[in-house]
Amino acid sequence: MVDNLDSILPQVTKPARYTGNEWNSVAKDWSTVPIRVALAYPDIYEVGMSNLGLQILYQLVNDRQECLAERVYAPWVDMEARMRENHMPLYSLETRHPVRDFGIVGFTLPYELNYTNILNMLDLAGIPLLAAGRSADDPFVIGGGTGAFNPEPVADFFDLIVLGDGEDVILEILDAYRQWQSESGAVGRGQAGRKSFLMKACRIPGIYVPQFYDVRYREDGTIDSIQPNVPEVSLPVMRRFVDLERAPAPVRPVMPYVESIHDRAMVEVQRGCTRGCRFCQAGVIYRPVRERSLSTVLRIVDALIANTGYEELSLVSLSTSDYSQIQPLLDELVTRYHDKGLSISLPSLRIDSFSVGLAEAIQKRKRTGFTFAPEGGSQRMRNIINKCVTEEDILTTAERAFAGGWHRIKLYFMIGLPAETMEDVAGIAALVQAIHATGRRMHRARAEVSASVSTFIPKPHTPFQWAAQDDLESLAEKQSYLRRNLRGNGLKFSWHDPRASELEAVLARGDRRLAAGIRRAWELGAKFDAWDEQLKPDVWQQAFAECGLDPGFYARREREIDEILPWDHLSAGVDKKFLWREYRRGMLAASTPDCRTGPCVQCGLSELSPSCAERRGR
Amino acid sequence: MKETTLYRYQLVFAKGEQVKYISHLDLMRLLERALRRADLPLDYSLGFNPRPKISIAAPLAVGVTGTAELMDITLYQLVGPQHLLERLNASLPAGVHVSSVTPAALDAPSLQSLVIAAEYEVVVVTDVTGKEIQRRIDHLLACDTLPRQRKRAAEVRSYDLRPLIWELSIKECQDGKCYLGMCLEASSQGAGRPEEVVSALELPVLPLDVNRSSLIIAGKAIK
Numbered sequence: 001m002v003d004n005l006d007s008i009l010p011q012v013t014k015p016a017r018y019t020g021n022e023w024n025s026v027a028k029d030w031s032t033v034p035i036r037v038a039l040a041y042p043d044i045y046e047v048g049m050s051n052l053g054l055q056i057l058y059q060l061v062n063d064r065q066e067c068l069a070e071r072v073y074a075p076w077v078d079m080e081a082r083m084r085e086n087h088m089p090l091y092s093l094e095t096r097h098p099v100r101d102f103g104i105v106g107f108t109l110p111y112e113l114n115y116t117n118i119l120n121m122l123d124l125a126g127i128p129l130l131a132a133g134r135s136a137d138d139p140f141v142i143g144g145g146t147g148a149f150n151p152e153p154v155a156d157f158f159d160l161i162v163l164g165d166g167e168d169v170i171l172e173i174l175d176a177y178r179q180w181q182s183e184s185g186a187v188g189r190g191q192a193g194r195k196s197f198l199m200k201a202c203r204i205p206g207i208y209v210p211q212f213y214d215v216r217y218r219e220d221g222t223i224d225s226i227q228p229n230v231p232e233v234s235l236p237v238m239r240r241f242v243d244l245e246r247a248p249a250p251v252r253p254v255m256p257y258v259e260s261i262h263d264r265a266m267v268e269v270q271r272g273c274t275r276g277c278r279f280c281q282a283g284v285i286y287r288p289v290r291e292r293s294l295s296t297v298l299r300i301v302d303a304l305i306a307n308t309g310y311e312e313l314s315l316v317s318l319s320t321s322d323y324s325q326i327q328p329l330l331d332e333l334v335t336r337y338h339d340k341g342l343s344i345s346l347p348s349l350r351i352d353s354f355s356v357g358l359a360e361a362i363q364k365r366k367r368t369g370f371t372f373a374p375e376g377g378s379q380r381m382r383n384i385i386n387k388c389v390t391e392e393d394i395l396t397t398a399e400r401a402f403a404g405g406w407h408r409i410k411l412y413f414m415i416g417l418p419a420e421t422m423e424d425v426a427g428i429a430a431l432v433q434a435i436h437a438t439g440r441r442m443h444r445a446r447a448e449v450s451a452s453v454s455t456f457i458p459k460p461h462t463p464f465q466w467a468a469q470d471d472l473e474s475l476a477e478k479q480s481y482l483r484r485n486l487r488g489n490g491l492k493f494s495w496h497d498p499r500a501s502e503l504e505a506v507l508a509r510g511d512r513r514l515a516a517g518i519r520r521a522w523e524l525g526a527k528f529d530a531w532d533e534q535l536k537p538d539v540w541q542q543a544f545a546e547c548g549l550d551p552g553f554y555a556r557r558e559r560e561i562d563e564i565l566p567w568d569h570l571s572a573g574v575d576k577k578f579l580w581r582e583y584r585r586g587m588l589a590a591s592t593p594d595c596r597t598g599p600c601v602q603c604g605l606s607e608l609s610p611s612c613a614e615r616r617g618r
Numbered sequence: 619m620k621e622t623t624l625y626r627y628q629l630v631f632a633k634g635e636q637v638k639y640i641s642h643l644d645l646m647r648l649l650e651r652a653l654r655r656a657d658l659p660l661d662y663s664l665g666f667n668p669r670p671k672i673s674i675a676a677p678l679a680v681g682v683t684g685t686a687e688l689m690d691i692t693l694y695q696l697v698g699p700q701h702l703l704e705r706l707n708a709s710l711p712a713g714v715h716v717s718s719v720t721p722a723a724l725d726a727p728s729l730q731s732l733v734i735a736a737e738y739e740v741v742v743v744t745d746v747t748g749k750e751i752q753r754r755i756d757h758l759l760a761c762d763t764l765p766r767q768r769k770r771a772a773e774v775r776s777y778d779l780r781p782l783i784w785e786l787s788i789k790e791c792q793d794g795k796c797y798l799g800m801c802l803e804a805s806s807q808g809a810g811r812p813e814e815v816v817s818a819l820e821l822p823v824l825p826l827d828v829n830r831s832s833l834i835i836a837g838k839a840i841k
Contacts, residue, residue, distance in 0.1 A: 006825035010681045015639035023651070023711045257640040257648060309654030309709070340654075341662055 002091040002098065008082045016257045017045035018079060020071075020093030023255045024307065026058075027094040028068040034181065035067040035174055038092055038102040038139070041074070041110070042117035043530065048073040050262035052316060053145060054108055055250040057170055063248075067174055070094035070102070071254070074117045075124070077528070083124060090124035099125035104177065105139045106170075107158075109147025112507035113500065113530035115154050119522040122157065129519065131159045131211060136193055142173070148208075149239075149285050150460040150567040153510035153518060155210035159198060163206045163570060164239030164285075165271075167247045173207070176200045202233045206240035208570060209233065215512055215566075221553055223511065223564040236571040241609065244271050244290040251303035255310075264312035264345065265304045269297055269329070273318035274595050277375070278386045278463040278586045279414065282318055284579075285461055285572045287605050288612040289596060294325040298332060305342065313337075314345045321350035321358060322596070330361050351389045356400040367405040372397065373412035377427030383589040384419055386582070391431065398435040407443040408450070409435060415478045416456040416470030416501070419587060425478045428453065429485035436491055450492035453482060455501035459508050460567045461574065463582035466559040469505040472498050499537040503529060505555035506544075511566035514554070516547040575604030624661055625693045627702060628722040628729075630840060633684045636713030642677035648714065649689070656709040658702065659695040675729035675833055676736065676804050679811065684830040686841050688729050690722065735784055735834040736804040738812040741797055741827035748791030754819045755786055764818055768811075779818060782810030796821070804833070 009015035020027075030036065039058055041048030048054065054071070061069035070092035075083060083090070089098040099105055105127070107118055119129055127141065128134045134141075143151055144162035151161045162169055180197040202209040212233045216224040228235055249267065256263060272286040292300075301313060313333070317323060333344055344362040349355040351372045359370065374394050376382040382389060398409055413428050432451045439447030455475055458467045470478075475498040486493035507514065521543035528534035544551055559565065561580055568576070578601070585592060595601045606612040633645065640648065650670045653660045662668035675688035697705075699719040706716050744751075758764065764780040785801040802810030813823045832839045 004825065006681075006827060009639055010824060010826045014641075015680060016637075016641070016644060019636070019639050021636040021712055023648075255651065257637070257644045259644070259647070306655070309651035309656075311650070311654065341668060 002088055002096045004086065004088070005096075008079075008086060008088070011082060012079045013076065014045075014258050017073065018075065018093070020096075022257055024252045025071075025094055025254045026062040026068070027070075028062070030068075030095065030097065033066060033068045035064075035178060036097075036102045036104070037061050037067065037069045037174075038072050038099050038105045039069050040072045040099070040105055040107045040118075040121060042107060042114035042121060043074050043110075043528075044076050045073040045256065046258055046260045049254070049256040049260040051108060051110065052250070052266050052268065053166065055253045055266075056248075057106070057166055058254065059250045059252060060167060060170060060248060061174070064171070064174065066178070068094075070097070072099055072121070074114075074121055074528070077534070080120070080124065089126050090121055100127050100137075100139060102139050103181075104173075105141050107141065107143045108145040109143050109151060109154070110145055111530060112147065112153075112504050113535075115507060115518050116522040116526045116529055118154060118157065119519060120527050123522075130156055132156070134159070134194065135191065140177075140194075140197065146281065146285065149281070149570060149572060150508065150510070151208070151210070151570075152215075152512050152566040153507050153514035155512055156515040158210060159194075160201055161208040161210065162240070163208060163237055164572075165242040165247075166240075167242045169204060169206045169240045172204050173201060176204060199230070199232060202230075205234075205238060208237040210512075213569060217511075217513070221550075223566060223568075226564065226566075226569045236569045238571050238608070239285070239573055241290075241573075243611075244268070244292055245296055249300045249304075251300055252307050253304070255308055262314065264314050265301075265308055265310035266314045266316045267297055267300050267304060268292070268316045269320065269323045269326075270317040273322070274601075275319060275322075275388070276386050276582070276592050276594060276601065278384070278582055279375075279417065279456060279459070281459040281462050283462075284574050286318065287572070287574060287603065288609050289322070290611060291324060294329055294332070297325070297329060298336075301333065302336075305337070305340075311341060312343045312345060314347055316347065319348055319350060320346045321348075321352070321355045326358060330358060334361065351393050351397045353397060353400050356397060356404055359401075360404050367407075369408040369410055370401040370406040371410040371412070374431065375412065375414050376417065376424065377413060377429070377431050378424045379427075380589050381417060381420065381424040381427065383591050384586045385414075385417060386586065386591050388591050388593070394431065395434060395438065399438050402439050402442045402447065407439065407446045408448040409439065410450045410452065411435070413451060413453045414456045415453055415482075416475050418456075418464055418467040420470070420478075422478070422481065425481055426485075429482055432486055432491065440490070445489065448490045448492065450494065451482070451486055452494045453479070454496050455498055457501060457505045457508055460565065461572050461579070463579045463586055465509065465565065465579065466561070466563075466583055468558040469502065469555045471556055472502060475501070497532060497535065500529070500532070500535050502551060502555050503535075503537070503540055506551045509566065510554050513547075514549060517544045517549045520547055573605050573608045575602075578603045623694070623696075624724060625696050626722045626724050626726070627691055627693070627697075627699065628720045629689045629691065629703075629706075629716050630718045631687050631689060631714060631716045633678055633687055634713040634715070635683060637711065638678075638681055638683045638713075641680055642674070645678075645714075646672060646674070648711065652706060652709040652711075652714070653691065656705040658697060658705060659693045661692040661694045673729055675835075676733045676809070678830060679828075681826045682738075682812070682828045682830060686717070686832050687830070688733075688833055688835075688840060690729055692724075731806075732835045733833050734803070734805045734836065735801055736809075736830050737799070737801045737832045737834065737839065739789070739797065739799055739829045739831050740812050740816060741795055742816055742821045743795055743825060743827075744821050745794060746796070746821065748788060748796065751791065751796055751819065751821070752788055754821075755788070758818060759783070759786060766814060766818065768814070777808065779810065779814055782808055783815060786815065801834070 140159045218224045270291040272289040436449040524539045660670045671692035673690045703719045782803040789797040
């Protein structure tokens, strides 16, 4: 176990990131627990501790007597330097065991710009980077989360990948692992032994073992075929989904000492969203909408608050105003917790007066900032992306919020969307100006509008998965236009570094050949690429060039309908034909209504999802 | 509505190894949440951002343990001290433990204003002999001034360490470890830092092993 922390921690920033012992953390006795899982998040503690998915898995695994789960996060650069100087391996927070001593190391894949951190963590742990290079003594490295839907750029580094909701499948993996452990005994597992576990695991629905598939490429660089090399695996691998109402909720979340990004109690009121925004990956890979009943949510909240003492509760979902029980839920929460000083936050609200009303009900005292996301500046663009909201909706909502006492409004937009013109970009500035003018009428100089304008990244499994990303020059021009036109008192404009967006686009739709580039970039010093001050664009450029990879091929090329996409063997349950149809409709600026209120949009899920089939039948 | 009568308590608590790297602000948040878990009737300040009324006598530096730290809390209902102690301890994470609870007068002066000094136990890993360390201590104590610099973020401040050292002695020296005891001023006039003293003795500061064993309040040591 790692024990010389007192020589190192006094020299690093926020040392409590590395010490564990938090409330609700679980430290089991290794000598009595045979199945040991390290849950790893490829970013710093404060980011990783905010991840609800890992908290779910942590509790599920630790609730099993014969299993333990411990956490590990990416050490910040100062800590990493000290660890390397002192030959200290990456260790778990709970019992400070080296990560390589665990049987399974599970990484969540939240974001493409974390990929180099995964390599860095494996390296710090002393685990061979390539799955093919691991021996009997090394842990199985598994991945899951949103990035699992195109894990190809990092596929070589993983023994297996889990597609979809993890609640059931994690336990099935642990069962298979247990069985394999007892069959193979404690010694003499060797390479063949490793493979025998993977053969077992690949039969579990939702499990993708990259080494059991071969990818062939054509001369033009596109994919020729993706074929299994063992008969036991499925093609495609279908994602898992759970019935949220029956899924266990993490009611004993580990509470960070160091303030995390979302340092509050979180209850997932529903999973999935069917609004159908064409850029949105979560809107596809978490379909269909699954709600928790009011009584279940309340039961979870009561347990959460008693177990944590949190002063803030967040009602988590992709679109919380769409939760059918939202009004009665808020009423009941206010009744139950009014005297206990619990504040409630609604992180993702729809753009309408109903949502402002909800926010008013929970924010009696402090009304500072109100946030919503029109995404597109012009009506044409909002139709293209299927963000079904009119300019009038947006202005009325903003006016309602200002009238309700909020004097700061934050708006999210995107630039670089398919078929975008400068007129659409000008629409962003005009809309922000109009909202600001409304605010000034009511709050004078106190009114503040901030526009956070990110760059569109085409993502796998979305209608825009075929689209080209905008080029760097055009993005720079659009940003410069917005900078010029969103200037003045009470206006704020923020944007993303287009070079980071380009890298994200490359990695998002990359294939297995990118692994060499990622590895090379890491060798040259790339890590924490999601952190502006850490991103090293020249390092990536050099790495791609050395490996013969063309970023433009991945980021700025429009794909044809018949092209085999690198993730075509991995299914979210949504039909590729539906996605293509939506892409074409988008290019015609035609909107498609939400299937929750309108007719079934034939996305393909109704074949697979009982709740969806039931709704369709009604 | 809350009752208008308020009740103040003085708590002696330990901040142990498991939590010694958490900052003062983190500790405040930890205590607030533990009090909420214990479902104690914590009084909150009024205003936009209500804060619980918890005050700590003297913040501990990050990395330093404390065996008898002091804090004040204000509740809006009367709770028996023993009951408060048990309830709170059941809700505190490993490393934080309350050893005593005493009712205090609502109008008593703030804890911060009462603390004048603190006693520390410091373990130094070194090959320097006890005799030599004693010589350095004698020399250091014989000085009239000990000008030193303290870096805080980008700012460098010069100060005199000597008047902040009330007592300094060797408790034990063996097997490459030297156990030092020191009493350092901790008031509005200034606060001595144990690792600064170690460094002034030209001894290694790492690995850091410092415990604050007691706070001294107007001549009385709280242990």
